[in-house]
Amino acid sequence: MGRMSRDKGKRGEREACKALSDALGGLYRRSVQYCGRGGTADITGLTGIHMEVKRVERLSLYPALEQAQGDKLPEEKPIVLHRKNGKPWVLICYVHDLKEIANAIDDEGTGEGN
Numbered sequence: 001m002g003r004m005s006r007d008k009g010k011r012g013e014r015e016a017c018k019a020l021s022d023a024l025g026g027l028y029r030r031s032v033q034y035c036g037r038g039g040t041a042d043i044t045g046l047t048g049i050h051m052e053v054k055r056v057e058r059l060s061l062y063p064a065l066e067q068a069q070g071d072k073l074p075e076e077k078p079i080v081l082h083r084k085n086g087k088p089w090v091l092i093c094y095v096h097d098l099k100e101i102a103n104a105i106d107d108e109g110t111g112e113g114n
Helices: 003-024 061-071 095-110
Strands: 049-054 077-082 090-093
Touching: 003 049, 003 077, 049 061, 061 077, 061 090, 077 095, 090 095
Parallel strands: 049 077
Antiparallel strands: 077 090
């Protein structure tokens, strides 16, 4: 991966942290990235949620979710945050995980999470 691509990824992760904070309150941070190590999400801040960030023009939806699924810890639910140029951030998840994701968001808002 080239430097420009890495820098864009870092900017995307920072933007996604701000978007989450604006939408939900709370503190979201970029994770320390260790190449090839499972369980390291792009962003931390929601207990039990593995957050991957994709700042690309053309997202391959299922491969992005499958990456998050493969990288997550067993007790985590995967989500993907995506934005293309000129568009707002979107959150993508499996519908069968929606209840646990909503509970994690609710717990964060009540201070029961991290």
